Amino acid sequence: MGDTGRPVEAWVARGGYVDGPGDQGETDVVAAQLQQEQLVVDDVYARLDALREQASAQLQQVRATSVGGSHQARSERDSFSTLYADRLATYDAVEQRLLFGRIDLREDDDEKLSSRYVGRIGLSDADHTPVLTDWRAPAARPFYQATAARPGGVVRRRHVATRGRVVTGIEDDVLDVDQLDDDTRAGLAGEGALLAALGAHRTGRMHDIVATIQSEQDEIIRSDVEGVLVVQGGPGTGKTAVALHRAAYLLYAHRERLARSGVLMVGPSDAFLTYIERVLPALGETGVVSTTMASLLPDVVASAPEDPAVARVKGRAAMAGVISRAVAARQRVPAETITVRVGSHELEIRPDDVAAARSRARRAHQPHNGARTVFVRTMLSTLARQYAAQLGSDVSGEDLAGITEDIRSERDVRVHLNLAWMPLTPEGLVRDLWSKPHRLLEAAPSMSRADRALLQRDRGAPWTEADVPLIDEAAELIGERIDPERARAEAEAEAQQRAEIAYARDSMQASGAGGGMVSAETLAARFADTGPVLTTAERAASDRSWTYGHIVVDEAQELSAMAWRVLLRRCPSRSFTVVGDTGQTSSGAGADRWSDVFDAVVRGSWRQAELTINYRTPASVMDAATAVLRAAAERDGVELTASPVVSARDLDGALRISEGTVEDEVARSRELGGTTAVIAPRAQLAGLRERLGVTGTVDLTAPVVVLDPVAAKGLEFDAVVALDVGSMARGDAYVAMTRPTRSLTLVGNQPVGLPGS
Ligand SMILES: Nc1ncnc2c1ncn2[C@@H]1O[C@H](COP(=O)(O)OP(=O)(O)OP(=O)(O)O)[C@@H](O)[C@H]1O
Numbered sequence: 001m002g003d004t005g006r007p008v009e010a011w012v013a014r015g016g017y018v019d020g021p022g023d024q025g026e027t028d029v030v031a032a033q034l035q036q037e038q039l040v041v042d043d044v045y046a047r048l049d050a051l052r053e054q055a056s057a058q059l060q061q062v063r064a065t066s067v068g069g070s071h072q073a074r075s076e077r078d079s080f081s082t083l084y085a086d087r088l089a090t091y092d093a094v095e096q097r098l099l100f101g102r103i104d105l106r107e108d109d110d111e112k113l114s115s116r117y118v119g120r121i122g123l124s125d126a127d128h129t130p131v132l133t134d135w136r137a138p139a140a141r142p143f144y145q146a147t148a149a150r151p152g153g154v155v156r157r158r159h160v161a162t163r164g165r166v167v168t169g170i171e172d173d174v175l176d177v178d179q180l181d182d183d184t185r186a187g188l189a190g191e192g193a194l195l196a197a198l199g200a201h202r203t204g205r206m207h208d209i210v211a212t213i214q215s216e217q218d219e220i221i222r223s224d225v226e227g228v229l230v231v232q233g234g235p236g237t238g239k240t241a242v243a244l245h246r247a248a249y250l251l252y253a254h255r256e257r258l259a260r261s262g263v264l265m266v267g268p269s270d271a272f273l274t275y276i277e278r279v280l281p282a283l284g285e286t287g288v289v290s291t292t293m294a295s296l297l298p299d300v301v302a303s304a305p306e307d308p309a310v311a312r313v314k315g316r317a318a319m320a321g322v323i324s325r326a327v328a329a330r331q332r333v334p335a336e337t338i339t340v341r342v343g344s345h346e347l348e349i350r351p352d353d354v355a356a357a358r359s360r361a362r363r364a365h366q367p368h369n370g371a372r373t374v375f376v377r378t379m380l381s382t383l384a385r386q387y388a389a390q391l392g393s394d395v396s397g398e399d400l401a402g403i404t405e406d407i408r409s410e411r412d413v414r415v416h417l418n419l420a421w422m423p424l425t426p427e428g429l430v431r432d433l434w435s436k437p438h439r440l441l442e443a444a445p446s447m448s449r450a451d452r453a454l455l456q457r458d459r460g461a462p463w464t465e466a467d468v469p470l471i472d473e474a475a476e477l478i479g480e481r482i483d484p485e486r487a488r489a490e491a492e493a494e495a496q497q498r499a500e501i502a503y504a505r506d507s508m509q510a511s512g513a514g515g516g517m518v519s520a521e522t523l524a525a526r527f528a529d530t531g532p533v534l535t536t537a538e539r540a541a542s543d544r545s546w547t548y549g550h551i552v553v554d555e556a557q558e559l560s561a562m563a564w565r566v567l568l569r570r571c572p573s574r575s576f577t578v579v580g581d582t583g584q585t586s587s588g589a590g591a592d593r594w595s596d597v598f599d600a601v602v603r604g605s606w607r608q609a610e611l612t613i614n615y616r617t618p619a620s621v622m623d624a625a626t627a628v629l630r631a632a633a634e635r636d637g638v639e640l641t642a643s644p645v646v647s648a649r650d651l652d653g654a655l656r657i658s659e660g661t662v663e664d665e666v667a668r669s670r671e672l673g674g675t676t677a678v679i680a681p682r683a684q685l686a687g688l689r690e691r692l693g694v695t696g697t698v699d700l701t702a703p704v705v706v707l708d709p710v711a712a713k714g715l716e717f718d719a720v721v722a723l724d725v726g727s728m729a730r731g732d733a734y735v736a737m738t739r740p741t742r743s744l745t746l747v748g749n750q751p752v753g754l755p756g757s
Pocket of ligand 1: 197198207208209212213214217233234235236237238239240241242581615616713714715716738
């Protein structure tokens with residue numbers, strides 16, 4: 001297959017020095033340049049080794065200190081131990097391709113060119129002279145931003161390829177040819193670093209793109225942390241890559257704030273989270289919590305599939321009102337006075353008294369379970385007053401307390417107060433709505449009968465992803481389960497935690513530490529004598545009410561209005577990076593246009609950026625996918641709002657329309673090497689897996705995987721064999737056709753709109 005590069009905005013006079021045949025003069029120039037860079041790379045690794053040894057010695061020394069001593073001394077020892085261990089982990093994580101770039105700059109009127117090396121982390125030599133610039137630092141920005149039209153002082157950008165610690169190739173983008181000497185100019189040749197990266201076989205795991213970030217991507221990565229940034233981009237435009245690099249950048253640029261509160265990454269599937277899991281650690285970041293919407297709630301397993309029509313109803317913003325009415329309906333005033341016996345006394349639970357106690361409890365502005373305490377207390381004191389009146393004497397102090405206790409422990413009283421203000425669980429409330437038609441009618445009086453019928457479920461039915469936002473909404477209104485013992489223990493633990501954090505912060509400040517990957521909270525939590533050893537990320541993931549400093553959402557077009565409410569609650573500062581493609585929407589509750597989603601919830605504080613170049617899919621495949629999408633949109637009467645994308649390259653013969661069998665086409669695709677996916681409608685998966693001898697669990701590193709378009713979201717493969725695309729829904733067909741990096745074969749029922757059909 002021949003690679004035919006298309007022009008990309010950032011591509012400029014490009015040359016490279018690579019190992020390979022050439023004439024003698026060129027080989028000499030290459031050898032000299034490689035040698036020169038090897039010396040720099042050697043120096044940088046020597047510095048890394050020195051720092052590693054230093055941290056290792058410090059760690060050993062701290063660990064060797066005796067364990068005894070005061071609480072303060074132990075805490076201090078633990079803090080430093082974590083600090084050095086984290087430093088060591090960072091040095092190990094950045095070992096591969098530590099240095100990958102260089103820029104030669106002419107600064108202002110300066111005669112001489114200065115060189116700056118760019119890498120995964122910043123390093124300075126023993127005299128504090130910088131030897132390597134962190135890719136996220138402002139000083140590294142020209143490496144990504146300079147173009148021939150706007151060089152910004154950059155004369156040459158050099159990509160340095162390494163294997164282990166050996167320089168294997170160098171390659172230059174020359175932004176100002178006039179500034180180069182003759183020898184250098186003579187040696188320019190070769191393929192771009194970007195094309196080399198795009199042409200590589202896929203491994204089933206995403207890699208970072210730190211060495212080849214393009215300028216439109218760089219703008220987004222470094223965009224301001226405040227507000228909601230929506231990145232619309234067609235398939236393969238690097239949305240996921242950009243979202244992950246932005247998370248790493250924000251953690252670097254706003255470390256103090258974000259290490260404390262954490263960053264949440266929401267992705268479409270567990271397979272997707274596995275696919276991306278190595279990117280952030282390779283960028284030196286481990287503090288990001290990743291989740292799918294289905295697994296967002298620590299105690300809820302939402303694994304069952306959902307009918308799109310049901311998902312659409314459950315995802316509507318109006319469901320917030322339904323949940324709120326369902327909770328309010330459990331705060332009831334009886335139609336008539338109820339008489340209860342307490343000892344020899346008859347007491348009356350009167351509608352007026354219940355209504356007054358209910359108003360008072362509602363005014364407390366607490367969640368349902370918390371406000372219930374106010375309601376019960378008010379009712380008990382009303383009943384105690386009735387009781388005292390029947391005694392005919394002034395009752396106060398201890399006697400009144402005794403009477404109140406007698407009333408409280410009377411079973412009938414408890415039953416009727418519960419009926420008036422029922423203690424609830426979020427799951428119980430939602431389960432009742434689906435399994436008891438009268439509950440749903442009471443909470444959703446204006447919902448159509450057809451929609452109510454759609455929602456009906458058996459009581460024991462498993463949860464689906466569309467239930468999660470509703471359970472979370474209910475949890476917000478109901479509050480946590482009431483368990484006085486646990487509440488007391490938690491309050492104590494919290495007070496202790498606060499003291500630990502204050503202490504850890506002091507000791508970090510005193511030592512000048514704290515700029516790395518650990519925060520005072522992390523230290524305190526890991527080393528609190530009482531608690532389990534947890535990182536900020538771990539604590540955040542296990543706590544429903546945790547609020548994050550920033551949230552990144554991938555495949556965001558799939559999220560319903562109710563799901564957005566959940567995420568907005570988890571980030572009160574409204575600092576979001578949202579990436580997605582409205583052309584790929586497949587969920588019934590997903591979005592066709594971003595303004596529909598964000599004008600409703602964060603009007604005025606969201607902004608949109610766009611990515612337009614597809615770095616994955618060959619042009620012929622991309623063009624066919626676009627034509628199929630357009631035909632489907634016309635059929636569905638939907639207006640397409642996303643801009644079309646341009647592929648960065650094409651490959652001869654990348655698109656095949658076959659009348660052969662899936663087995664034959666898979667065998668043929670495998671000859672290309674790398675990974676092959678068979679993407680087919682869900683109903684066909686089991687049969688296909690059996691025919692192809694592939695297991696049901698999706699292992700992205702296996703040579704062949706079989707999955708449906710929903711599971712294929714966000715993923716990519718060298719070759720894709722897509723079966724019956726003609727019977728897939730619009731977004732699904734588009735997703736299936738845009739997954740390959742090299743070859744797409746369409747088998748079976750063909751989609752309408754294919755060029756030439
Ligand atoms: N600047 C770049 N340098 C090298 N590779 C890149 C660059 N940008 C994107 N890529 C590669 O292009 C492919 C597509 O990127 P990514 O998965 O982030 O796209 P996406 O927009 O999220 O796609 P989709 O919406 O279809 O899932 C990946 O292999 C990614 O590594």
